[in-house]
Amino acid sequence: MDYTKQIQEIATRLFAEDKIDVFVGYRLTGFDDNQVPALIRESKDVPLLVFNQKSVFNLSNYLKNDHTRNKRVGLVVKGCDSRSLNLLLTESQVKREKLYVVGIACEGVVDDAGQKMQNCLECMVPAAVVYDELLGEANMERRFIINADIQDMAAKELVQRREYFEEVFENCIRCNACRHSCPLCYCAKCCIDQETATLYNGANTTSSAFHALMTWSLHLAGRCVDCRNCEKACPSHLPLHLFHKWNERVIYENFQEHLAGVHEGDRGAFYKYSMQDPDDFIM
Amino acid sequence: METVTNQLVSIEKPEIVAPPDWQPVIIGILCNWCSYAGSDLTGTSRLQYPPNIRIIRVPCSSRVDTWFLIKSLQTTADGVLVSGCHPGDCHYISGNYFARRRFLVTKKLLNFVGFHENRIQFSWVSAAEGPKFAKVVSKVTEDIKKLGPLHLYKKENFEK
Ligand code: SF4
Ligand code: SF4
Ligand code: SF4
Ligand code: SF4
Numbered sequence: 001m002d003y004t005k006q007i008q009e010i011a012t013r014l015f016a017e018d019k020i021d022v023f024v025g026y027r028l029t030g031f032d033d034n035q036v037p038a039l040i041r042e043s044k045d046v047p048l049l050v051f052n053q054k055s056v057f058n059l060s061n062y063l064k065n066d067h068t069r070n071k072r073v074g075l076v077v078k079g080c081d082s083r084s085l086n087l088l089l090t091e092s093q094v095k096r097e098k099l100y101v102v103g104i105a106c107e108g109v110v111d112d113a114g115q116k117m118q119n120c121l122e123c124m125v126p127a128a129v130v131y132d133e134l135l136g137e138a139n140m141e142r143r144f145i146i147n148a149d150i151q152d153m154a155a156k157e158l159v160q161r162r163e164y165f166e167e168v169f170e171n172c173i174r175c176n177a178c179r180h181s182c183p184l185c186y187c188a189k190c191c192i193d194q195e196t197a198t199l200y201n202g203a204n205t206t207s208s209a210f211h212a213l214m215t216w217s218l219h220l221a222g223r224c225v226d227c228r229n230c231e232k233a234c235p236s237h238l239p240l241h242l243f244h245k246w247n248e249r250v251i252y253e254n255f256q257e258h259l260a261g262v263h264e265g266d267r268g269a270f271y272k273y274s275m276q277d278p279d280d281f282i283m
Numbered sequence: 284m285e286t287v288t289n290q291l292v293s294i295e296k297p298e299i300v301a302p303p304d305w306q307p308v309i310i311g312i313l314c315n316w317c318s319y320a321g322s323d324l325t326g327t328s329r330l331q332y333p334p335n336i337r338i339i340r341v342p343c344s345s346r347v348d349t350w351f352l353i354k355s356l357q358t359t360a361d362g363v364l365v366s367g368c369h370p371g372d373c374h375y376i377s378g379n380y381f382a383r384r385r386f387l388v389t390k391k392l393l394n395f396v397g398f399h400e401n402r403i404q405f406s407w408v409s410a411a412e413g414p415k416f417a418k419v420v421s422k423v424t425e426d427i428k429k430l431g432p433l434h435l436y437k438k439e440n441f442e443k
Contacts, residue, residue, distance in 0.1 A: 146287055153395070157292050162397025162435065169436065191350060210436040211357050214392065218349040221388050243392065250288045250391045255384060270388075273380035278387060279370065283406035283419055 001107040003051040003135045007076060010102055010133065014074050015043035020100055022067060023074035024059050025049040034112070039067050051076060056109045056117070058227040060085040061183040063094050072098050078106040079140075080119070082128035083225040083261030084183040089130070090267055093186055103131025105140050119226045119241070122147060125262055144252075147245040154246075171236045172209035178240055179216055181233035184223050192216055217243035222251050222269025223260050254278050291394050300431075307361040307427040311336040311420070312351060314344045314379075317368035317409045324413035332417040333424040336364065344368065345378035349389045352403060356393070357438055362402045362427040366419070369407040379407075401426040402433065 007025060014020045027038035027048040035054050039062065040046060058081045062068055077085055082103055088094050105127040108120030120126075127140040153161060179185045179192065192212040217224075217240075224244040231240045251258050251269045255277060258269045313319040319340045325332060341347060344367025355363045365386065373379045386405050394400045404426070406419045434440065 146285065151287050154287050154291055158394075158397060158399060161395065165396040166435075205438075207357055207436045207438045207440065210396075211353055214353050214396070215350050218353075218385075218389060218392065221392075243396075246288070246395050247388055247392060250388055253286050253288050254387060270381065270384055273377060273384055275370075275380075277380065277383050279383065281387060281390065281405065282383070283404065283422070 001051075001053050001104075001136075003104060004049065006135050007051050007102060008046050008049050011040065011046045011049060011074060012043055014100055015046070019072065020074040021071040023049070024062050024068065025074075025076045026051055026055040026057070026059075037062055051104070053108065053110050056111075056232060058084060058183055058229045060088060061181060061229060063088060063099075063183070064186045070098075072100070074100045074102065076102045076104065077128050077131070078104045078109070079123060079126040079128055080106075080225050080227040081183075082130045083125060084227060086130050086261040086264060086266075087184060087223055087225070087268065088186075090261075090265055099132075101128070101131045101133075103128025103134040105134060105136025105138060107136075117228065118147075118149075119228050121145070122226075124226075124259065129262060130264070146249065147241070149239065149242055150245045150249060153242060166206070168238050168242075169206045169209040169213065172206075172213060172238060173236060174209055174212060175235060176212075177233040177235060178213075178230035181229040182220065183227070183229065184220060184225075185216070213240075213243065217247060220244060221247035222255075222258060224248060225260050288391055291391075291400070305432060307335050307424060307432070308359050309336045309362045309364055309420075309423055309427060310355040310360040311338045311364045311366065312341055312347050313338055313365075313408075314346075314367040314374075315340055315342050316374035317372060318344075318366035318406075318416070320410035321366075321408040321412050321416045324410065325416045328413045330413055330417045332420040335424050335427075336420050343373065343375050343378040344382040345375075345385075347382060347385075349385055352389055352393070356398065356402070356433065357436055361430075361433045362404065362423060364404050364406065364419070364423050366406045366408045366416075369409055372409060397435065398433075399430050401430060 011023045023040040025038050026035040028050060029036050033054055037057055037059055038048055059075055060081050089096055108116050111117050122145040124142055124144055127138055192215050255269050256274055313322060347365050352363050367379045390403045393403055404423050408416045
């Protein structure tokens with residue numbers, strides 16, 4: 001999966017036709033074969049752009065900063081990224097007419113060790129669902145494999161799960177990188193900041209991490225697209241996908257197989273309801 | 284469909300031994316139109332129910348942010364009860380349908396990370412169901428007494 005040439009051609013064309021102000025893609029870090037997001041503003045910088053199986057980040061996260069807001073943007077999206085883009089469009093965070101989207105039919109990306117990432121092995125929607133131009137085969141197979149980690153965790157007893165997650169919350173340093181790296185966390189005032197550690201309040205505790213991560217993952221429930229930007233950003237390497245995959249599975253099983261951002265105009269699971277929703281847990 | 288999320292094993296060993304005079308604190312979040320009126324009726328009909336519940340009135344069960352539940356468990360509560368109008372009876376037509384979805388996911392997630400499922404409970408109580416409200420509160424109090432005090436992630440454990 002190497003679309004470097006095609007993406008460079010598209011970007012050159014868009015700049016020549018004056019269709020975009022900025023192109024958001026990937027470039028090499030300059031030290032190794034890892035990649036970082038690149039905001040390209042002039043056609044002379046276009047040769048920096050690359051795309052291959054090391055292009056891990058979800059670029060729709062870069063639609064919410066000052067460099068791209070209210071500008072005409074060219075953007076590269078893989079399958080999962082296009083789902084979060086779809087949600088951003090539905091939630092009126094970006095305007096479709098200002099975007100030129102290069103969709104990728106994605107064959108999966110790899111982590112630092114060169115292994116295919118877990119979310120790619122379980123990828124449900126590999127081909128982009130929103131695009132102006134698609135690179136690759138549009139009719140890629142969709143699958144739904146239940147995440148093995150949540151299955152293992154669900155098979156454990158309550159006390160074991162509690163011990164496991166206590167350690168997770170303990171190791172969180174409350175840096176909020178997970179929130180900042182998530183494309184769907186765009187609130188100007190975020191309610192988990194209420195317990196962000198400052199020099200004085202000493203709020204960097206297991207308790208505040210519990211509060212923040214639970215609130216955060218519930219805000220992403222029914223919206224999270226499993227791009228794992230959050231997990232890649234976490235300096236403590238916490239298994240944040242456990243929360244998201246669990247919520248995703250609860251929602252999929254109980255609310256008419258809802259999957260976030262797959263259909264145009266489809267909102268998150270908490271913004272709609274059905275008469276068939278389970279009621280048996282309520283007295 | 285293969286389900287994984289309905290098979291959580293919830294056996295709890297008491298976390299800490301409760302002092303003999305310990306009484307649980309239960310935060311009860313009730314909707315203004317049905318459950319709060321129902322609890323009023325319980326009072327005016329002079330029905331007895333445990334005094335462990337601390338009632339908070341909200342306009343609608345869909346006003347209950349998942350955050351309220353997390354905050355309650357993180358601060359004083361040993362358990363939370365949220366109660367609203369029966370499906371179809373919502374004063375705002377569909378509020379409780381939205382709430383129902385959030386409640387299920389919140390309950391499952393908190394159970395997943397280590398809270399016993401009985402610590403977060405929900406009920407539908409209409410304005411005419413005074414006796415039901417007394418029964419619900421008694422049941423929740425019984426459940427929580429069995430589980431003992433909650434000390435997981437309590438704020439005061441960490442802020443010294
Ligand atoms: S999750 Fe799917 S779309 Fe996203 S990078 Fe992996 S294979 Fe590609
Ligand atoms: S919560 Fe994480 S995996 Fe989910 S959409 Fe946000 S960054 Fe992606
Ligand atoms: S955690 Fe919630 S409030 Fe904060 S930015 Fe994300 S969605 Fe918004
Ligand atoms: S990125 Fe990791 S360490 Fe930082 S707040 Fe999120 S979970 Fe905690």
